Amino acid sequence: MLHDRFQSASAFMASNKKLSLPTATKLALYADYKLATEGLCTQSRPSLIEFEKSAKWKAWKETGDRYTQELAQSSSSDDDDNAQISLTTKAMIAYIQRVEEGNWGWSFNPSASGSAAIENHLMNSAGNFSSTGDEDLDELEAYLGVDPNEVSAEELLARPYVPNKDQIEGATMTAAGISTMAPVEDEITGDDVFETSKSGSTEAMRAALDANPDLVSVKDDMGMTMLHWVCDRGNVDKATLLIAKYHADVNVQDVDGSTPLHYAYLLGWPQVIAYLRSVPSIDLTIKDSSGMTAEECQG
Amino acid sequence: MSGSGSNSNNNKKTPNAALSAQRFEQELANAPPDLQDKLRALLQSMALNGPPGAAAGSSGKEPKSMDEHKFWKTQPVVKHDEVVEEDGAIEADIPLNQVRATPYPLPKEFEWSLVDVEDDKEIKELYELLTQNYVEDDDAMFRFDYSADFLKWALLPPGWKKAWHIGVRVASNKKLVAFISGIPQDVRVYSSVKRMVEINFLCVHKKLRSKRLAPVLIKEVTRRTHLEGIFQAVYTAGVVLPKPMATCRYFHRSLNPKKLVETGFSHLARNMTMARLVKLYKLSAQTSTPGLRPMEEKDVATVSKLMNKYMSTFEIAPHFGEADVRHWLIPRAGVVWAYVVEDPETKEITDFFSFYSLPSTVINNPTHSTLNAAYSFYYAVKTDDEALEKIENTEERKAARDEAIKGRLTALMEDALIMARKNDFDVYNALNLMDNALFTEDLKFGPGDGYLHYYLYNWRCRKVDSHKVGLVML
Numbered sequence A: 001m002l003h004d005r006f007q008s009a010s011a012f013m014a015s016n017k018k019l020s021l022p023t024a025t026k027l028a029l030y031a032d033y034k035l036a037t038e039g040l041c042t043q044s045r046p047s048l049i050e051f052e053k054s055a056k057w058k059a060w061k062e063t064g065d066r067y068t069q070e071l072a073q074s075s076s077s078d079d080d081d082n083a084q085i086s087l088t089t090k091a092m093i094a095y096i097q098r099v100e101e102g103n104w105g106w107s108f109n110p111s112a113s114g115s116a117a118i119e120n121h122l123m124n125s126a127g128n129f130s131s132t133g134d135e136d137l138d139e140l141e142a143y144l145g146v147d148p149n150e151v152s153a154e155e156l157l158a159r160p161y162v163p164n165k166d167q168i169e170g171a172t173m174t175a176a177g178i179s180t181m182a183p184v185e186d187e188i189t190g191d192d193v194f195e196t197s198k199s200g201s202t203e204a205m206r207a208a209l210d211a212n213p214d215l216v217s218v219k220d221d222m223g224m225t226m227l228h229w230v231c232d233r234g235n236v237d238k239a240t241l242l243i244a245k246y247h248a249d250v251n252v253q254d255v256d257g258s259t260p261l262h263y264a265y266l267l268g269w270p271q272v273i274a275y276l277r278s279v280p281s282i283d284l285t286i287k288d289s290s291g292m293t294a295e296e297c298q299g
Numbered sequence B: 001m002s003g004s005g006s007n008s009n010n011n012k013k014t015p016n017a018a019l020s021a022q023r024f025e026q027e028l029a030n031a032p033p034d035l036q037d038k039l040r041a042l043l044q045s046m047a048l049n050g051p052p053g054a055a056a057g058s059s060g061k062e063p064k065s066m067d068e069h070k071f072w073k074t075q076p077v078v079k080h081d082e083v084v085e086e087d088g089a090i091e092a093d094i095p096l097n098q099v100r101a102t103p104y105p106l107p108k109e110f111e112w113s114l115v116d117v118e119d120d121k122e123i124k125e126l127y128e129l130l131t132q133n134y135v136e137d138d139d140a141m142f143r144f145d146y147s148a149d150f151l152k153w154a155l156l157p158p159g160w161k162k163a164w165h166i167g168v169r170v171a172s173n174k175k176l177v178a179f180i181s182g183i184p185q186d187v188r189v190y191s192s193v194k195r196m197v198e199i200n201f202l203c204v205h206k207k208l209r210s211k212r213l214a215p216v217l218i219k220e221v222t223r224r225t226h227l228e229g230i231f232q233a234v235y236t237a238g239v240v241l242p243k244p245m246a247t248c249r250y251f252h253r254s255l256n257p258k259k260l261v262e263t264g265f266s267h268l269a270r271n272m273t274m275a276r277l278v279k280l281y282k283l284s285a286q287t288s289t290p291g292l293r294p295m296e297e298k299d300v301a302t303v304s305k306l307m308n309k310y311m312s313t314f315e316i317a318p319h320f321g322e323a324d325v326r327h328w329l330i331p332r333a334g335v336v337w338a339y340v341v342e343d344p345e346t347k348e349i350t351d352f353f354s355f356y357s358l359p360s361t362v363i364n365n366p367t368h369s370t371l372n373a374a375y376s377f378y379y380a381v382k383t384d385d386e387a388l389e390k391i392e393n394t395e396e397r398k399a400a401r402d403e404a405i406k407g408r409l410t411a412l413m414e415d416a417l418i419m420a421r422k423n424d425f426d427v428y429n430a431l432n433l434m435d436n437a438l439f440t441e442d443l444k445f446g447p448g449d450g451y452l453h454y455y456l457y458n459w460r461c462r463k464v465d466s467h468k469v470g471l472v473m474l
């Protein structure tokens, strides 16, 4: 089937020489055609003066090398859909795809190609139609067997995967059984001046502080400063910015007596811990209300 | 996963949009079963009266009408609008000589191929098919990561049949592109006990989806179970098909809250500190139940008794023989964990619990590659039956039972969480089936965005409440 489609597409291109295609497209088609019909390029490099010849040679050679590499890669990688296909198959599929995507007027008509194999296939499928009388089988046949485009399973598998959007709606994550925590409703209580320390980019936080430099020492109802929040979330860039540029107090304590370093230790953020400890004014002896130093909070 | 992500996004964008039918179906799960059917009927009449396409327009997730189920409408399953009065088979058993003798035909590019689960090479092909294709969308956040040992455990229980490990390969290159499996299991639904087949691991290669291959797989596994003289099946799915006999919701208990937030499994409320979250979910280092120890071979007989007694309180439940208990519950490294409580004085086994491991690959995350999830499996708790028998009033007896189970079960499940944490699990998952609702709140489980629907093939029965479901499917 693939072969018939390839024959038809290349015959179409051969009879439509007048199409004015960009050189790159022509070369790509040439390379795929050669690879599909003759395999890898074994000819020696033409002289550089023969521009056209050497451009063609280069396309054939390089595309072949690339495909060979890709086939080797896909056989060793996760996605082994392409593992078992040959270089010729890959080239034919690529050629057909180019012709399809070019929209130059080619479409495949299996009955017109007159190939005995296809006739046979139609016969067989027709046989199945009547013998099963089964809608699902008929439909499956229609998709995979006598589809007007005759796309074979092998070819479908070798094409890059494009998620089918309709499908995603039907097959949600729960179809596959992976449930995650349902989102919690955030009760939004007015403006949150600390927002930029809790989430978002370092730049956004810088902008908020430049607009209002006093923010750096503001405490929320839990006694937390922006530096506390940043250390809770584990963002070392923001911590550095708060201390180095806006002179945040590194030893500030919240209502539970916790310093930013207590947070960093409790959550185990190694980079934040290392940075805070490198700040000269850091006091490692501060205890929180349960009597623990930051280091003792280490989870 | 992105399914959930897109759900919540949709909700945010259109906060006032009418309840989608999918959402409706989920909310329904919390209503009593008889009310559910009435509400469903109401929903359908609304959809009929509304402007054409109005109901389907919002997200495309509405359950299809019966007529649109081109496959399922031909099958012996309960119809969406059917209200079941009496339990029983939908179609009569088929005499063996009338069961189709040959496999359903496939287009000639494909061929049926039984997967030899005991063969290392074939099981590897199977888990590659499942891990790479079990979810549809590419921007999913998690993907099941089945291990070969897990699949062997799931597919080779007592009485397993190779004929029910059904694969489809591409004829030319032998690539495995689809799979469906069945395992035999005695299941009781209300008062009827039937030999059934549990259908699981239905999967079609991503690039061959929506081509009606799934119905052919389902028909082929049905034919093969008919050949063995079995005419009922049980299966679960996240999608709504005709027609759920029960709907359960997932609940999740964070064991490693920091990692769950970092991987996007759970969300950090704006005013919540990670520090508070970590403290909230902190578990004690040691279990508290005296005499708790891993289950062993010598416990099989007692555990079978405990299990079947406890299972008798549910409306759909498996019946486990000793061979089943041995297979499903004796611990297997990396697959299933089971613990029994041995009374330190009498040496009697009084309770047991179990959980299994089904990790997910975390996709495109800079720090984490795997999410280790434990799933609650079977358990049984001791109740003082003599005392309960004495309570005459049914309501009061039920309340007393629940009260007794709640205390005992909460303590046991806390130990289960501790054991799971010790074994490096990040989250402990449980559906709201069996008596799980008695402990989920106290043990800080949060509701999930996933629902699981239970279905029966060729068996009609009244709807079962989630807390009356005693069957856990992998």
Ligand SMILES: CC(C)(COP(=O)(O)OP(=O)(O)OC[C@H]1O[C@@H](n2cnc3c(N)ncnc32)[C@H](O)[C@@H]1OP(=O)(O)O)[C@@H](O)C(=O)NCCC(=O)NCCS
Residues within 6 Å of the ligand: A171, A175, A176, A177, B064, B068, B069, B070, B071, B072, B073, B133, B134, B135, B136, B201, B202, B203, B204, B205, B208, B209, B210, B211, B212, B213, B214, B215, B236, B237, B238, B239, B241
């Ligand atoms: C489930 C899966 C095999 C369906 O294949 P598909 O190519 O999407 O669907 P097909 O075109 O072949 O068949 C569609 C028919 O199968 C039914 N179907 C879809 N998912 C189903 C499921 N999980 N169980 C039973 N039937 C299902 C559809 O309802 C439809 O029948 P209908 O027209 O009567 O409604 C496929 O989506 C898949 O592999 N998904 C990932 C794995 C998964 O979710 N497995 C199921 C776990 S419960």
